[in-house]
Amino acid sequence: MKKQGYALINLGWYFALHIIELIFRFLGKKAPGMKRFRENYGAEGLAPLSRANRNNLFRLSGCIGCGLCRMTLNLHPAVGASLSDPESLSICLTRSLPDIQAARASLQLSPDSLSGNSFCPRGVSISGVYDFLQSADRERI
């Protein structure tokens, strides 16, 4: 009973704080988090990562850079010699500022060229990488 009372007081206190925060936000016209993120990082080309994107990144990290995807799907001409594996492409696109332009080049790939079978030894879906790059690019301001 004592614990329940304590929990209810806590709940009420934080609810009151939330109401006060809403009032201050309304008065101060403070932008919500995503908008502020875009204002701060959009100019540099950094896109926010959704939970689905984070899961994708985890899967893409299986890449061991063996180069078989380039051999089987002929990826290289569009992306340049130094950024050729799916992992570095996807990671640099989202977080590594100097490589963003290079990674963007991969979006020039024709989706048709990726629609064939993936031969990746680690099961990384190359078309999945492409979809991920596209969705991240759409997020960018």
Place this chain on the structure above:
Amino acid sequence: MDNKFDIVVIGSGMAGAVAALKAVESGKKIAVIRRGYGSTALSSGAIDLAADPLGAPGRPLEDNRDWQKNLKEIARRDGFHPYAVLAADGNAPDLEMAQALNFIYRELQGVGLPLFPVTGKNLTLINPLGGFKFTGLAQESQGKGDLEKLKGKKTIILGVKNLPEFPADYIARALQESIGPAGYGPFSAREIEIPGFSGGTSFEAAAALEADGAEKFASALAGISADAHLIFPPILGALRARELSETLQKFGVMDFSESLAVPTSIPGFRLQSALDRALEKRGVTILNSRVISAGNDAHRVQSLQVEIKGREEKFEGQGFILATGKYLGGGIERGRIFRETVFDLPVFIGEKPVKEDFIKDFLTREPLGPHPAFRAGIRVNGKLKPLLLNREVFAENLWAAGSVLAGYDSTGDGAGLGVAILTGFKAGAEAGGGS
């Protein structure tokens, strides 16, 4: 699609492909299901059969021994090695290996990938790191560079402009210093240019040669040296290797070879592509799909659930061959636990069944040391049927081959593709009816 087959092979690296090709001889309907390429496509081009178990890295070249003797020695010394498991069941793995080699030699020859004729002694081939390794068999374009055959012969290591992964100067110097005094070489280096290749990896260099650079390249080589053996980086064609060799010969470049490769490996890709062509030629159905689970009843595998374009489909078979590889191929996983990924078979390292064990307990301090973790795999009997913890056979109609097997390190033991060929050959024969 009709999803009923006589034999379903899971995995299409060397072990799976050899198993499927051998099983075809029984006249049965065969399918290969694979998630993608495995470590065969990344191999250096060397087909290691059996390294000397008594040998040590860096020992003198003169210690190179007959691979069949090595194989018997491995079977005698290392009870968990697949060669030993086969020998303990009354097989003669050295003789069966000779049959298996003859078989794969014919199959690859038939699809345009000649192998260098196998002799008793291991070949001694150079690698892009300035060293050399012993290997039982190699693609013809690489086997011609056997250092034993080139003893005393002027050898030129050819670097390619803008291809940093093959430092010809360094390789020639390292070989001259390490084995030159023993009468090998002399080794020297030259740099050549491939028309249309402005930089990148061996893949881009090979692509430029295959596109339209071959003739100009060959004509530039013709004047280099008539009395020397030329060793190229491993770039002589991913899919059109034979045509490239012919072009070189047309321009009078007769005495040449390719070095072994490191990933991105053109010879590995060439080998895997040739295996694919051999499977297609023999009418084997290849499905690029992921096996999700297996349906078993008491002592028999009935079916596989396979993911095809986001949907699950059931594949039925009379016999199944597991050739999914180890960590790279995806046959064995070590995420949270050690796990065999298709049938959830028990995984062993040596004698010990492993599951939730700490990975560090199976790694040594030296990066290139013999890590027991790389010997993880499933245990089989002498007929290559997977065993449960109580040593009973898991299923009467399931066989296993290649690096999913416990007891050997497919990348570090000097027997990687040899075990794959022998166990694939045997599994294919057993599944096909013991022919």
